[in-house]
Amino acid sequence: MMRFLYRHPALARLFERPYRKGKVIRRRYQIVAELGMGSYGIAYMANDLQTGRKVVVKQCRKTRGKESELSFQREADILMRLKHPQIPALYDMFLENGTPHLVMDFVEGETVEALIFEKGKTYTEREAFQLLRDVLAVVEYIHANHIVHRDLRIPNILLRDGTVFVIDFGLARFFGESVSHIETYVPEKKLWRDIHPKSDFYALGHFTLFLLYSSYEPKTEEEKSWEEELSISEDARFILRKMLQIDQPYDDIYTLINDVDQLIKNGPKRIIVS
Numbered sequence: 449m450m451r452f453l454y455r456h457p458a459l460a461r462l463f464e465r466p467y468r469k470g471k472v473i474r475r476r477y478q479i480v481a482e483l484g485m486g487s488y489g490i491a492y493m494a495n496d497l498q499t500g501r502k503v504v505v506k507q508c509r510k511t512r513g514k515e516s517e518l519s520f521q522r523e524a525d526i527l528m529r530l531k532h533p534q535i536p537a538l539y540d541m542f543l544e545n546g547t548p549h550l551v552m553d554f555v556e557g558e559t560v561e562a563l564i565f566e567k568g569k570t571y572t573e574r575e576a577f578q579l580l581r582d583v584l585a586v587v588e589y590i591h592a593n594h595i596v597h598r599d600l601r602i603p604n605i606l607l608r609d610g611t612v613f614v615i616d617f618g619l620a621r622f623f624g625e626s627v628s629h630i631e632t633y634v635p636e637k638k639l640w641r642d643i644h645p646k647s648d649f650y651a652l653g654h655f656t657l658f659l660l661y662s663s664y665e666p667k668t669e670e671e672k673s674w675e676e677e678l679s680i681s682e683d684a685r686f687i688l689r690k691m692l693q694i695d696q697p698y699d700d701i702y703t704l705i706n707d708v709d710q711l712i713k714n715g716p717k718r719i720i721v722s
């Protein structure tokens with residue numbers, strides 16, 4: 449019953465008692481703003497009073513029990529493994545009043561979600577695949593470290609001065625780990641969450657569709673599939689069908705990168721007009 453109550457956002461806030469603006473934790477991290485309450489943690493932007501750096505402090509949610517503590521530990525292990533200029537660095541982890549906390553780099557920038565839906569940014573096919581290519585360069589590093597991100601969505605990809613950043617490793621897993629109860633997942637969720645590089649390609653297929661839809665003007669009210677609605681080249685369709693596992697999926701990132709490079713180099717020559 450209590451677990452059910454905690455799922456109600458207003459009640460969850462009451463039980464979690466998030467930090468207020470100005471609060472200083474460990475005499476070091478001063479809360480500037482709450483960024484959001486996720487499934488396992490509450491994220492804040494904070495000032496590190498010792499270094500003067502802007503950081504993200506993530507406080508483990510008390511009401512989610514052992515599950516969120518394990519998730520925090522795993523996120524810390526993964527961020528410790530990944531040392532890349534386009535991935536937030538983990539600076540610190542500690543227990544405060546028995547609650548696990550993580551401190552990481554605050555990535556200044558705008559999410560692709562905000563760029564499209566708030567700023568009205570649009571992408572041509574070539575621009576969309578160029579941005580996908582930039583993201584794949586970071587994902588190549590993640591996969592080379594035997595990690596799959598499992599949440600590569602438009603709110604988790606940021607851009608600053610044209611450079612891509614990948615955030616939110618809360619669902620990431622090491623290759624070979626198992627997911628409990630995956631057999632109970634609906635097929636679509638399995639495609640997102642399978643611990644295999646192809647679930648990241650599946651997510652990035654959807655990411656690319658968001659970019660392509662940013663310049664789509666509907667001609668009718670009738671909703672159709674992306675293949676019917678979008679005017680894209682055969683090469684783009686070929687890549688997307690493999691990423692979305694409609695056709696034989698990509699087994700590794702190198703073949704995918706090669707196909708994307710070819711598309712960018714050749715340009716969208718063979719256009720299919722829907």
Ligand SMILES: Nc1ncnc2c1ncn2[C@@H]1O[C@H](COP(=O)(O)OP(=O)(O)OP(=O)(O)O)[C@@H](O)[C@H]1O
Nearest residue numbers: 483484485486487491504536553554555615616618
């Ligand atoms: N390192 C970071 N730099 C900048 N912003 C960040 C960083 N990490 C998280 N955020 C922002 O903080 C907010 C909360 O992020 P967090 O990853 O804790 O949870 P979430 O994505 O909202 O939920 P969930 O992890 O359950 O999907 C998001 O809006 C995200 O953009």
